[in-house]
Amino acid sequence: MILFKNFEIHDPYPGGFQGFGDVLVHSTGLISEIGPDILAPGAKVIEGNRRLLVPGFCDTHANFGEPGLEYRETVKTGSEAALAGGFTTVFIYPNTRPVIDSLQVLEYLKDKIEDSPIRIEIVAAISRNCEGQLISPVKSFTDAGVHTFSDGNLPVQNSLFMKRACDYLSMFDALVVVNPEDKSMSGSGVLHDGFQSIRLGLPGIPAVSESIMVHRDCEISRETGSKLHFNNVVTREGIEALAFHKARGTDVTAGIAPFYFILSDEDLDWYNTNYKLSPPLRSPSDLEAVLSTLKNGGFDIICSSHTPQSEIEKTTDFLSAPIGAISLETTFSLAFTYLVKTKILSLQQLLEMLVVNPRRRFGSEENPLKKGFKADFVIIDPFETLSVMKETIHSKSKNTPFLNHKLSAVIDMVFTRNRLHSLHEKTSSDYTAHS
């Protein structure tokens, strides 16, 4: 048994425990008791020391590299990065080699996932090889426990195919996840079509390439009755489209990754390829729209959009460089620094977007801090500074625009799957509640 004593507990679930208190974890990995002044003779005691204790986060958008791209991220390194960022559940996307579009690939991954210290949920491809032409075996996937489908960074372009796929997916009550991008419009573009693309002489991606797809897929969702989620909506036009369709009652939700509530295209450091993202960093006016939408509750989820790319691949010119940045380890600290400390969101609101809404929308096991539930929580030191350094990044890749940044709040410990992980002690001090 482990007694977590004198923590500032924030359980964002409705009616969840809020305030100073203790959590007693039983050797089965379940919460035996939560409340003030718990007495547990013989239990190992971990003192709070002004730290926060909150339920483990759930990431609805991460890319690992298995199978086929293990040099970017393995399930093992990705899980370590997730732990370091306080994520105890992570949804991984099918843009692998091969694509997760068959039971064979699913079975291969399931073996790897068993050994992970965190819960990994798989998002299966909507179409074979994410090519937007043949529907992947949806029934087989849902029978195997996969209920989320997406073509990830290769969103379906053909509208009729998308309608048919959504019709089919809706029979299984599956969640359709889209990165909204009209590729015929974004074409060879590599950053926001705006002043910066003009200045650097790089082909731009028009803002409407996003809003067109937000409109299209919302219309398709409405027509087919399928559940729809957008990983990121980052343009003013796209956000307006989203709000319009939400107000109309379409079953649609949206996430937002930290890049898009912190940076704009104007922050691009010359041709630094770590700023090459998909969707691209948009204009300062779009950034403003994202922040005000966060404030008024227009986004449902904060996700990492973790996209590892090897240093070798990123060491090239901007046009040739692959897209994406890692983010699992910094998402909480970035959100805490740029949203909570700036009072755009309360800690409660942030936790709803990192803990509650992701699990509810994506249908993963919930983890309130309540007696009888599996102990699944994160211990955060809000007064410590996180230095984002290449040397201390757990992910196999180091591509992030936040290198050398200093952020508020550090994830100290994670308890999940009946195991306590201390993240900042040199010696391995992981132990289970048995000890």
Added chain:
Amino acid sequence: MFPSRHFIGIETLSREELLEILSLGAKYRLLLDQDDKNLTDLKNCTVANLFFENSTRTRFSFELAERRLGATVINFNNESSSSAKGETVLDTIKNLEVMKIDMVVIRHTLSGICNMLSRSVQASIINAGEGTHEHPTQALLDVLSLQQHFNEFKGLSVGIIGDILHSRVARSLVFALRLLGANVHLIGPKTLLPAHFERFGVTLHHQLDPILPELDATVSLRIQMERMESGYLPSLIEFHKAYGIDERRIGKMKSHAIIMHPGPVNRGVELSHYAVDSEKSIILDQVTNGVAVRMAVLKMIYEFRSSSL
């Protein structure tokens, strides 16, 4: 002294640095008119010209500039490797470096490749035109030509005409002219002249005729044939009707106004035959100035390298 190991763009230059290059360029221009025009300043310097995109003029111009200054020159012209990505070019340059190359003049189709290379190599990187970003030595020769003609930039109105969006010449020239205090007018169809250009402190026009009588100089940009295929323009004929300089339009220009073009000209498109050969055209003079300003850039980088050893 112009304070850099590399010469990648006009955007990062100060006004003083630009003027210093121009004044050295003007000196070399005078030298080029003499019989004895060969110097030995760069006799300990080896320059590699890496042209991943076809070019006749700029390559000859750089090579002449290098030889006039006494440098050892090697050439690499490989259009077939024009799709070479950043990391491949970086490897090439690292190989050249160990063969004791001091400077690399590079032309490439990828915007930003010079910036990327300059972060990772010791050799000096000189931009001879990259993608749709900058072509700084072209801007230098253009402003030197304007200076020779008008002496002053204050109050001078220069119109840059055509495919601004895809033009590295336009970007570099805008930066240079703004630094020097000239009024810059960008003229072209909306598809090739997005509104964001306004942030450079220039005026945008989608029609040539209303502004033409106010310009002291026009710089027409070469139009690429593939623009028609991608829906930017209906046809070359239509482009010429709207933006081409011909005899009729020359009649509407100021009497002292000059016609410039970075070359090679699509005759009958940007400029009519008449315009190319008219006495307002200083296109060939621009070419001579090209050698002079490139000599200036090479010499200044060489001095920077020598002083920072």
